[in-house]
Amino acid sequence: MNFTHLSDRPEAYFLVAAFLLAVGIYGLIRRRTLIGMLIAGELIFGAASLNIMTVNRFFSPDPAVGQIFVLFIMGLAAAEVAIALSIIIAVYRNYRSIHSTDISELNS
Amino acid sequence: MSNFPFADYITGAIFCLAVGTTLGGALIAALSTRIIRGVCGLMICCIGLAGLYWFLHSPFLALMEILIYVGAVCVTIVFGVMLSETDEPAQEKQRSFAALWGLGAVLVGLGVFFAVSRLSLGGPWKVPAAFANDGSVQAIGLALLTTYSLAFELISLVLLVAILGALVIARSGRTKE
Structure with missing residues (x-):
């Protein structure tokens, strides 16, 4: 495979998106702070957006739809981050910690 | 392409740079111990993603990616990091259990990667005849x-x-x- 035409092949984008999803899920399992989990979630959002954009560029009859969809994903991600960070700050005020093992009051 | 010398090679190199930036940033974001480095890794990953969007014929989304993710989301997370104490706790208890957990996470990640890439590479994708x-x-x-x-x-x-x-x-x- 010639690397000069790699940017015209959907496989390259698909592999990058699958790698981002795998790294995001790995981080979601492995992280023990809430902000770390939030960052891993953002990686998963990035993977989904890249996958949608790849299908949109190569296989969709209407190339505007995927871009609008990804734009909505970005807006929802921004709203989600704002809410999640305010919850994290509220948790930190109550528990003086944001480690997921310390927030276990309901785990009797 | 154009008649600029080595234009194909320069385009390919920039594409590989964007892919490398995305993958490296994602690895930094998931693996670093200090959470502020993870946020910086997320920024690097988003800049690489913007490059990939540019290659996917969507400069509008590339600009939006940098504006929203690097400019808004990451800066908001940095504020969250500053307002709380966020570093990953040291490995204090049950080292074998932690190692087992890490191994399980790696296995799940590898499984997801191979399953999703097999699905997306083997799918019956059809190139449309005409664009709207x-x-x-x-x-x-x-x-x-x-x-x-x-x-x-x-x-x-x-x-x-x-x-x-x-x-x-x-x-x-x-x-x-």
Whole structure:
């Protein structure tokens, strides 16, 4: 495979998106702070957006739809981050910690 | 392509740079011990993603990616990091259990990677015969204001509710000292 035409092949984008999803899920399992989990979630959002954009560029009859969809994903991600960070700050005020093992009051 | 010398090779090198930036940033974001380095890794990853969007014929989304993710989301997370104490705790208890957990996470990640890449590479993708528009910013604007106008209005409502909700949640429990 010639690397000069790699940017015209959907496989390259698909592999990058699958790698981002795998790294995001790995981080979601492995992280023990809430902000770390939030960052891993953002990686998963990035993977989904890249996958949608790849299908949109190569296989969709209407190339505007995927871009609008990804734009909505970005807006929802921004709203989600704002809410999640305010919850994290509220948790930190109550528990003086944001480690997921310390927030276990309901785990009797 | 163009008659610029080595244009193909330069394009390929920039594409590989974007892919490498994305993958490296994602690895930094998931593996670093200090959380502020993870945020910086997320920024690097988003810059690489913007490059990939550019290669996917969507400079509008590339700009939006940098504006929203690097400019807004990552800076908001940095504020969250500053307001709380976020570093990953040291490995204090049950080292074998932690190692087992890490091994399980790696296995799950590898499984997801191979399953998703097998699905997406082996799918029966069909290239369409004709395109409805050229995917330019003008086409996006037209679709946003006609077909998707309701979703467009709804997302502005969602953002407003998110701002108010964040203010309310973060404000309760705040005391004057």
